[in-house]
Amino acid sequence: xxxxxxxxxxxxxxxxxxxxxxxxxxxxxxxxxxxxxxxxxxxxxxxxxxxxxxxxxxxxxxxxxxxxxxxxxxxxxxxxxxxxxxxxxxxxxxxxxxxxxxxxxxxxxxxxxxxxxxxxxxxxxxxxxxxxxxxxxxxxxxxxxxxxxxxxxxxxxxxxxxxxxxxxxxxxxxxxxxxxxxxxxxxxxxxxxxxxxxxxxxxxxxxxxxxxxxxxxxxxxxxxxxxxxxxxxxxxxxxxxxxxxxxxxxxxxxxxxxxxxxxxxxxxxxxxxxxxxxxxxxxxxxxxxxxxxxxxxxxxxxxxxxxxxxxxxxxxxxxxxxxxxxxxxxxxxxxxxxxxxxxxxxxxxxxxxxxxxxxxxxxx
Amino acid sequence: xxxxxxxxxxxxxxxxxxxxxxxxxxxxxxxxxxxxxxxxxxxxxxxxxxxxxxxxxxxxxxxxxxxxxxxxxxxxxxxxxxxxxxxxxxxxxxxxxxxxxxxxxxxxxxxxxxxxxxxxxxxxxxxxxxxxxxxxxxxxxxxxxxxxxxx
Numbered sequence: 001x002x003x004x005x006x007x008x009x010x011x012x013x014x015x016x017x018x019x020x021x022x023x024x025x026x027x028x029x030x031x032x033x034x035x036x037x038x039x040x041x042x043x044x045x046x047x048x049x050x051x052x053x054x055x056x057x058x059x060x061x062x063x064x065x066x067x068x069x070x071x072x073x074x075x076x077x078x079x080x081x082x083x084x085x086x087x088x089x090x091x092x093x094x095x096x097x098x099x100x101x102x103x104x105x106x107x108x109x110x111x112x113x114x115x116x117x118x119x120x121x122x123x124x125x126x127x128x129x130x131x132x133x134x135x136x137x138x139x140x141x142x143x144x145x146x147x148x149x150x151x152x153x154x155x156x157x158x159x160x161x162x163x164x165x166x167x168x169x170x171x172x173x174x175x176x177x178x179x180x181x182x183x184x185x186x187x188x189x190x191x192x193x194x195x196x197x198x199x200x201x202x203x204x205x206x207x208x209x210x211x212x213x214x215x216x217x218x219x220x221x222x223x224x225x226x227x228x229x230x231x232x233x234x235x236x237x238x239x240x241x242x243x244x245x246x247x248x249x250x251x252x253x254x255x256x257x258x259x260x261x262x263x264x265x266x267x268x269x270x271x272x273x274x275x276x277x278x279x280x281x282x283x284x285x286x287x288x289x290x291x292x293x294x295x296x297x298x299x300x301x302x303x304x305x306x307x308x309x310x311x312x313x314x315x316x317x318x319x320x321x322x323x324x325x326x327x328x329x330x331x332x333x334x335x336x337x338x339x340x341x342x343x344x345x346x347x348x349x350x351x352x353x354x355x356x357x358x359x360x361x362x363x364x
Numbered sequence: 365x366x367x368x369x370x371x372x373x374x375x376x377x378x379x380x381x382x383x384x385x386x387x388x389x390x391x392x393x394x395x396x397x398x399x400x401x402x403x404x405x406x407x408x409x410x411x412x413x414x415x416x417x418x419x420x421x422x423x424x425x426x427x428x429x430x431x432x433x434x435x436x437x438x439x440x441x442x443x444x445x446x447x448x449x450x451x452x453x454x455x456x457x458x459x460x461x462x463x464x465x466x467x468x469x470x471x472x473x474x475x476x477x478x479x480x481x482x483x484x485x486x487x488x489x490x491x492x493x494x495x496x497x498x499x500x501x502x503x504x505x506x507x508x509x510x511x512x513x514x515x
Contacts, residue, residue: 053390053474062392062469094387238485239455272450272457275416276443286450286457297421306388308437308465309478311421316457318450330458335478338388 043109046102054092054154059110061155063092063306065165070193073114074186080107082178082227089229090342091169092153092304119182124215131217134210138200139170147171147221151343152303165195170218177227184218185211234333235349240356244317244325244363248285251317251325251362255289258362262354264291264313272316285319296351303344310335313351315359327359391507393473395514397434400473401466403510408440411506415440416461434468445495455486462499464507475507 047055054064061067072080081103087095098106107116135147143149149169169175188211191199200206244251252269259266272286292312300307316328329352336348393400408415415438422435441461450457465476480499487493 053392057392057394057472062472062474238482239458241455270417272460273416273443273447275439276414276441276461305435305467306390306465306474306476308421308435308467309388309463309476311437311465312419314458318454318457320454326454328455328458334482338478 042102043105043107046098046106047109050096050098051106061165063153063155063304065154065168067110068194069112069114071195072110074117074183074190074192076119076180076183077107077116078119079178079180079183080110083174086174086177086227086229087340088169088172088174090340091149091172091174092340093174094340095174095229117183117186119180119186121180122182123219124181124185124212126209126212126214126216128213128216128220130210131213131215131220134214135217138204139214142167142196143170147218153305167196171221173223173227174229176219176222181215181219184215188214234331234337236331236333236352238331238334240329240331240359242327242329242359242363244327246325246363248287248317248319248325251327252287252289254362255315255317255327255359256291258358259289259291259315261361262293262358264293264358266291267312272318287317289315289317291315296347299347300344303347304339304341306339307336307344313355315355327363329355329359387479389477389479389504389507391475391511392469393475393511393514395473396471397466397468397473399514400475400510401436401438403513404438404464404466404475404506407506407509407513408438411502411509413440413442413462413502413506434466434473436467437463437465439463449487449492449495452492453486453488456483459483462503464503475510477503477507479503 051064051067054062055067056062056064059067065071075083083093084096084098084103084106087093135143136145144167147170149172150166152166155165187197189199189201189206191197191202200211246254256266256269267290269290270288271283272288273283277283290312291314297307297311300310310332314330317325318328319325332348332352333345336344393403395403405415417439419437419439420435421437439461440463446456446460446462450460459478459480462480463477465474467474467476480496480503483496484493487496
């Protein structure tokens with residue numbers, strides 16, 4: 001046998017093997033490099049379409065809470081799915097109707113490769129009274145005396161407040177119908193990295209029993225075994241109409257005086273379509289009386305900066321073809337329903353009641 | 365007539381499914397306030413609407429611990445259509461002109477509007493309902509177009 005042929009065969013074989021292994025390795029590398037892209041495909045689009053406006057381009061939080069990877073790492077897929085589905089009634093976050101496949105893609109995108117924790121669905125048994133005591137000692141300061149959470153929207157962007165992020169509402173039915181007892185316990189004991197939620201095990205030497213009692217107390221706020229988000233009917237019509245006893249000019253003047261008397265700052269009145277047309281006789285019969293109470297405005301904007309869509313407060317005065325003068329007031333209760341914020345609904349009711357009184361006084 | 369009713373049904377279905385009933389229309393724009401404001405103004409014109417005037421809400425906010433000084437409302441619409449509708453349905457007057465709220469949030473800007481679809485209970489004919497649907501679709505499209513300019 002030719003010795004040189006033997007060695008050249010071996011070399012050729014070795015060369016081919018190395019080449020094959022390299023090709024395999026680079027294929028593996030390609031798969032590894034593109035795996036995140038493959039698994040997130042679709043999720044980013046769903047996020048961009050539905051979540052980005054409130055949670056931000058890079059999940060940094062805004063009207064909605066930040067969706068940091070370190071936060072998501074504590075949440076099970078079940079919790080995230082139910083949270084998206086139910087939302088948080090009365091707390092800005094609406095419920096979304098997404099298909100199971102869309103939810104899976106979205107959650108995969110939010111996780112960005114972080115492994116989903118698994119929690120047992122077994123209920124935790126604890127002493128509710130003892131949990132209440134622990135809650136009042138350690139949690140009330142952030143989560144509120146009624147477990148109602150912090151005021152306002154998710155992340156505090158525009159207001160100088162004590163906290164950067166609004167603490168979650170633990171008594172919210174959306175939360176209670178999404179969170180597993182074991183998840184709540186874990187968060188109490190270990191805290192959430194990069195947030196104000198500290199590890200109570202580490203910082204305050206919480207025992208297992210203390211955490212169990214606390215979970216039992218939080219769980220005691222769940223109203224029913226199944227989630228239902230019945231939207232409450234809004235009281236009153238979409239627009240209130242008042243007939244004035246006076247002519248147009250007197251009505252406008254009386255409205256302005258009345259608004260000032262009700263602590264509104266009154267702006268110069270406009271014709272309804274000012275900026276569109278040259279003032280004609282017709283347009284002089286459609287006047288918008290504009291006013292604002294800054295304290296009220298501040299209160300509303302603190303609760304939700306989007307409230308600007310209702311600004312400024314106004315009463316529209318129109319003289320019709322028969323010479324009758326009517327005043328039209330928007331019922332803000334319908335508009336505020338879209339903000340999914342119970343506190344705003346309460347405040348808006350007060351506002352619209354005072355506006356109605358103001359108009360009634362002007363036409364009386 | 366049948367076609368019109370069918371078209372109306374399709375529009376109602378499309379609007380309720382895509383917008384999620386009558387939720388606020390919001391878009392986050394990857395640009396500072398001034399760029400967004402310009403883009404919004406241009407887009408409104410490009411879509412056949414006219415900007416009437418703006419309302420500044422920011423002058424008092426800074427004094428009241430509001431970090432951003434950029435908070436404005438732009439009033440706009442199509443004059444002839446709004447005039448005609450107000451004449452027919454005076455109860456629509458408190459909602460005219462249509463408006464978009466523009467607020468700065470750090471390096472981004474939020475543009476927010478109430479969906480015109482909420483005015484549907486105030487009108488009576490299919491033709492007028494179609495007009496409101498068109499406003500609604502235009503409003504959504506304007507906000508999307510502004511957002512897409514700074515993707």
